Amino acid sequence: MSCLYGVGVGTGNPELITLKALRILQSVPVIAYPASEQGNSFARSIVAEFLQDNQIEIPIILPFKLEKSAQPFYDKAAEQLAEQLSNGRDVAVLCEGDPFFYGSFMYIFNRLSPKFTTEIIPGISSVMASAAMMGIPLTYRNDVFMVLSGILSKEVLKEKLRVADAAVIIKLGKNFSKVKQVLQELGLVERAKYIENATLENQQILSIDEVEAETVPYFSLIVIPSQF
């Protein structure tokens, strides 16, 4: 019986994959990963050094423009993976961070899990990796912890942040200025820290006021640690 693995590969530093992820990656005949229309894949780049020459690779090509619905692309990818699984080949899908935490693997999972055996290998999330890289404890004792998307409206972000003791705001990109305004209005600018390319060589950790809004990547984030 073949198996579909969702393998968390963490945030960028290859050493932050788990022993189990490494074992699965090196034992399956088929590796799949999200990739741009040009074929670039961040997930693949994280584990490139561990892949074997004789593995079949299936890029899951996703449209860059968010306006375009990604669903037909997942349909096509699921079909390709189903073919491999039906032929008795185990397939590992590489997932940035953790497969079930704000990932795109879920769209593959939801299509294939009714038909095939699946196993999820959890990965280091950018939430934990960022606090670790900053050297700032994130949550203590009975803190209310929240993860929010920068895509949410200013009003929603404000309302939610008010009831959190600690929070991480993901998906910044062009939402950075809006999020900064929210932090200003809630008096959180001093406490919050910004990080991009966490755990990679070009990692940057900045105070909110140091960030140039125009240069903020989508996968950067802001950590608002607990007040101890």
Next chain:
Amino acid sequence: MSCLYGVGVGTGNPELITLKALRILQSVPVIAYPASEQGNSFARSIVAEFLQDNQIEIPIILPFKLEKSAQPFYDKAAEQLAEQLSNGRDVAVLCEGDPFFYGSFMYIFNRLSPKFTTEIIPGISSVMASAAMMGIPLTYRNDVFMVLSGILSKEVLKEKLRVADAAVIIKLGKNFSKVKQVLQELGLVERAKYIENATLENQQILSIDEVEAETVPYFSLIVIPSQF
């Protein structure tokens, strides 16, 4: 210059530690870990197979009874570790889950980081591991995600859960019945899932109604996944 490492060892399955955690664990001369007054240490048991005979081991003995303040115990442990660090020995403190996410390592970190170089190795959190073991995607797209402690009052839990799209409730133990009541009142009993000993051989995943309240361990948790 010696270094204090906070090493996340994940939730129980030794294969879920990172390559970096393994490298650090096997290269430092001193290993420390939280332990009971009887000397039992769950964190140590996770990585026992990787430890070397010639490593110095320092148990950080913590009182079992929560009424007793743990602070004097952390003072004593920090002193012991400081002595090793001052003698030029790197020290790795084993941390269940992730070191900066509801961990007890923070109390050591806050005492020693002003004086010594520190580095945090993030770990797989029970939050991600539990969803993976259940095979249930936790959060999609722009979901508001929350982690709540079962120790919080019924009123607070209800108020917070109302504004979350997905949540994990940690620290159950004798708080289970209260939390179950909250889930009932919010109509979340069907959606929620219970897990204990996640990623271990004696792992149990149950629906809320199947759980026997008297047997619930403190480190079990409830996952309320996003509604896709």
